[in-house]
Amino acid sequence: MRDIYLLGATGSIGTQVCDIIRAHPEVFNLVTATAHTNIKQLREVINQFHPEYVSVGTHEAKRELQELFPNQEIGVGETGLIKAATYEGSDGLLVNAVVGSAGLMPTYQAVLKGRDIALANKETLVIGGDIIMPLVREKRISLLPIDSEHSALMMCLKNEPKESVTSLIITASGGSFRDKTRAELTGVTVQDALLHPNWSMGAKITIDSATMMNKGFEIIEAHHLFDVPYNRIQAVLHQESIVHGLVEFNDGSMLAHMGHPDMRVPINIALFYPKRIPYQAQQLDLTTLKKLQFDRVSTKRYPLFKLAIEAGKTGGITPTILNAANEVAVMLFLNGKITFLQIEEIVLECLNKFKQTKSLTIEYILETDEVVKDYVHKQYS
Amino acid sequence: MRDIYLLGATGSIGTQVCDIIRAHPEVFNLVTATAHTNIKQLREVINQFHPEYVSVGTHEAKRELQELFPNQEIGVGETGLIKAATYEGSDGLLVNAVVGSAGLMPTYQAVLKGRDIALANKETLVIGGDIIMPLVREKRISLLPIDSEHSALMMCLKNEPKESVTSLIITASGGSFRDKTRAELTGVTVQDALLHPNWSMGAKITIDSATMMNKGFEIIEAHHLFDVPYNRIQAVLHQESIVHGLVEFNDGSMLAHMGHPDMRVPINIALFYPKRIPYQAQQLDLTTLKKLQFDRVSTKRYPLFKLAIEAGKTGGITPTILNAANEVAVMLFLNGKITFLQIEEIVLECLNKFKQTKSLTIEYILETDEVVKDYVHKQYS
Numbered sequence: 001m002r003d004i005y006l007l008g009a010t011g012s013i014g015t016q017v018c019d020i021i022r023a024h025p026e027v028f029n030l031v032t033a034t035a036h037t038n039i040k041q042l043r044e045v046i047n048q049f050h051p052e053y054v055s056v057g058t059h060e061a062k063r064e065l066q067e068l069f070p071n072q073e074i075g076v077g078e079t080g081l082i083k084a085a086t087y088e089g090s091d092g093l094l095v096n097a098v099v100g101s102a103g104l105m106p107t108y109q110a111v112l113k114g115r116d117i118a119l120a121n122k123e124t125l126v127i128g129g130d131i132i133m134p135l136v137r138e139k140r141i142s143l144l145p146i147d148s149e150h151s152a153l154m155m156c157l158k159n160e161p162k163e164s165v166t167s168l169i170i171t172a173s174g175g176s177f178r179d180k181t182r183a184e185l186t187g188v189t190v191q192d193a194l195l196h197p198n199w200s201m202g203a204k205i206t207i208d209s210a211t212m213m214n215k216g217f218e219i220i221e222a223h224h225l226f227d228v229p230y231n232r233i234q235a236v237l238h239q240e241s242i243v244h245g246l247v248e249f250n251d252g253s254m255l256a257h258m259g260h261p262d263m264r265v266p267i268n269i270a271l272f273y274p275k276r277i278p279y280q281a282q283q284l285d286l287t288t289l290k291k292l293q294f295d296r297v298s299t300k301r302y303p304l305f306k307l308a309i310e311a312g313k314t315g316g317i318t319p320t321i322l323n324a325a326n327e328v329a330v331m332l333f334l335n336g337k338i339t340f341l342q343i344e345e346i347v348l349e350c351l352n353k354f355k356q357t358k359s360l361t362i363e364y365i366l367e368t369d370e371v372v373k374d375y376v377h378k379q380y381s
Numbered sequence: 382m383r384d385i386y387l388l389g390a391t392g393s394i395g396t397q398v399c400d401i402i403r404a405h406p407e408v409f410n411l412v413t414a415t416a417h418t419n420i421k422q423l424r425e426v427i428n429q430f431h432p433e434y435v436s437v438g439t440h441e442a443k444r445e446l447q448e449l450f451p452n453q454e455i456g457v458g459e460t461g462l463i464k465a466a467t468y469e470g471s472d473g474l475l476v477n478a479v480v481g482s483a484g485l486m487p488t489y490q491a492v493l494k495g496r497d498i499a500l501a502n503k504e505t506l507v508i509g510g511d512i513i514m515p516l517v518r519e520k521r522i523s524l525l526p527i528d529s530e531h532s533a534l535m536m537c538l539k540n541e542p543k544e545s546v547t548s549l550i551i552t553a554s555g556g557s558f559r560d561k562t563r564a565e566l567t568g569v570t571v572q573d574a575l576l577h578p579n580w581s582m583g584a585k586i587t588i589d590s591a592t593m594m595n596k597g598f599e600i601i602e603a604h605h606l607f608d609v610p611y612n613r614i615q616a617v618l619h620q621e622s623i624v625h626g627l628v629e630f631n632d633g634s635m636l637a638h639m640g641h642p643d644m645r646v647p648i649n650i651a652l653f654y655p656k657r658i659p660y661q662a663q664q665l666d667l668t669t670l671k672k673l674q675f676d677r678v679s680t681k682r683y684p685l686f687k688l689a690i691e692a693g694k695t696g697g698i699t700p701t702i703l704n705a706a707n708e709v710a711v712m713l714f715l716n717g718k719i720t721f722l723q724i725e726e727i728v729l730e731c732l733n734k735f736k737q738t739k740s741l742t743i744e745y746i747l748e749t750d751e752v753v754k755d756y757v758h759k760q761y762s
Binding site: 152155156158159160161164169236237238243246248249250251252253254255256257258259260262264265268269276277278279280281282283284286287289290291292293294295296 | 533536537539540541542545550617618619624627629630631632633634635636637638639640641643645646649650657658659660661662663664665667668670671672673674675676677
């Protein structure tokens with residue numbers, strides 16, 4: 001039995017993780033679970049899995065839940081998230097599917113505790129990679145990505161010696177505005193932006209996909225996960241989203257990981273690794289598909305993609321500034337406060353305004369995250 | 382140091398193997414080498430590597446070579462090939478790059494001796510797979526393919542448990558007549574047939590590529606090499622010849638092995654396995670390539686492809702009959718004795734005419750090979 005500590009149990013990833021735990025009761029045991037404010041769904045999680053500890057995002061949500069489960073131990077906010085991540089018990093596996101920078105501290109604490117991690121929270125590595133990864137290596141724990149691109153790279157890299165790897169390539173769908181020119185992006189609506197051409201996922205990541213900030217984040221994550229320098233990691237446009245990641249080796253060959261887009265595949269990989277667990281995904285028939293197309297990512301068309309990679313290369317506090325500005329800007333766009341193109345203006349403004357003032361620590365990252373977010377809120381709300 | 386016993390040293394594969402041995406004198410030592418009648422090139426091999434034993438295809442070639450190297454031990458014909466394959470010394474590696482059924486016996490004898498094999502000779506597995514592979518497993522030796530498709534499959538299967546493999550897929554360029562309809566095949570010339578769209582290789586395999594008999598052979602080889610049933614091995618048309626092989630796993634994902642067509646890649650893999658050796662192949666840039674296309678193989682358009690798979694499924698002596706008829710028919714076509722479409726007629730005729738009469742042995746395979754070849758020669762020369 002493997003104990004699971006699940007942060008973000010009611011989101012898109014969390015729900016699928018719950019499905020897998022339900023399907024394999026002899027393998028997994030859900031010990032803790034958290035949700036932001038989706039009490040209705042967390043209630044079902046509690047009824048089904050009887051976790052020892054749960055936590056929610058707000059005091060109001062806690063009150064509501066406590067009425068339903070008077071004897072359940074319930075936490076709240078950051079403290080609750082950290083407690084759920086580091087809850088006493090076996091080493092087990094922390095599945096971190098929280099969205100946003102709130103995901104960093106729980107991962108950090110769980111790593112310190114020596115707990116294995118399955119990571120869907122991008123911010124952990126985007127803003128904290130320089131601190132998290134050395135600790136992961138020191139503690140000799142495993143940190144596996146729940147993300148089709150990084151999972152694909154991991155499967156291509158499996159058991160290959162590092163020195164034989166020449167480059168990593170991830171693919172990008174191009175997002176909801178991929179067929180629009182840059183000029184046509186003026187005045188696009190939130191509704192348009194949320195229509196991802198290839199799949200449906202959370203609002204934040206769908207917007208990050210449209211700006212391709214998400215792909216920049218993924219390059220930063222790949223850099224940290226696989227310890228490969230930025231000049232050997234690329235993204236290519238691939239509108240079919242069938243090939244998720246490719247690894248080029250120094251013997252002149254390349255491995256690609258493919259499949260119909262389906263998050264269950266990388267979730268299963270992360271939960272069962274190194275075992276492959278049978279899963280009836282939609283079968284991939286290349287002869288029905290007819291073709292796979294690839295193209296360059298234009299950094300003119302997707303300036304946030306370029307900014308993200310530059311921030312990654314600069315390192316230190318810069319990815320935190322980039323991410324914080326973007327996180328609030330995307331929220332403001334989703335709430336109708338700013339236009340789509342203002343997202344990149346705000347990110348650029350913050351990258352110019354804020355600078356690194358001390359050496360990198362988790363506390364400094366979180367402090368900067370707050371300062372930048374406050375600034376954007378005050379300026380644009 | 383690894384001792385190399387090289388059959389077919391002056392052919393396309395053999396020449397490239399010699400290049401690699403030359404480039405890695407600290408790794409490989411050429412102990413034996415054979416050629417059919419290319420004395421000029423074998424002479425260079427002798428001058429460069431000083432093999433202990435060489436062998437040639439004809440007595441005339443032997444006489445000519447002996448004059449040049451009076452003190453060199455030189456063999457001839459099948460006996461010479463077998464002696465070169467099983468030459469006393471360390472276990473080392475037999476690299477069998479002979480074309481045709483003549484390659485079977487030397488592999489068989491080397492396997493019996495417990496020598497590892499790098500196999501470019503297709504016939505060894507196409508006609509002898511049922512005998513060779515159980516022996517390979519019994520002797521616990523390694524038999525690695527020198528062939529882009531099987532090498533690709535091997536790299537995708539590397540370190541994966543067999544039970545997680547759902548299917549194997551190899552790609553087919555479609556050969557020199559891929560843009561012609563079946564009706565347009567009437568009256569095509571030898572010259573046309575030898576113009577392979579994607580690369581240049583030996584005449585025999587170029588014709589087998591045009592009829593797609595070669596792809597049928599490769600499915601039979603894949604069946605034997607990886608012990609996967611025929612209903613889980615497919616070929617797909619892929620005109621760019623960038624993806625060489627794919628493996629579908631039961632977790633919903635697929636791995637593909639890609640690269641520009643370059644035999645040096647699979648040769649290096651077979652010689653250095655499990656190590657990857659750095660090799661500056663032409664870099665694969667998917668964004669320059671723009672697209673990869675896939676299509677079904679029409680068994681109406683390529684009846685020999687279908688016949689080959691059926692022969693593989695029937696097993697026993699049937700692949701030997703298929704291969705022997707095809708080997709002579711292709712030679713007759715190359716010599717202008719028959720038309721392109723007669724190749725398939727002859728193969729079909731022989732499959733109908735000859736039947737299995739006893740249980741399978743190496744001797745029975747070679748005897749049948751001769752009987753069928755004699756028949757085709759007598760009927761059509």
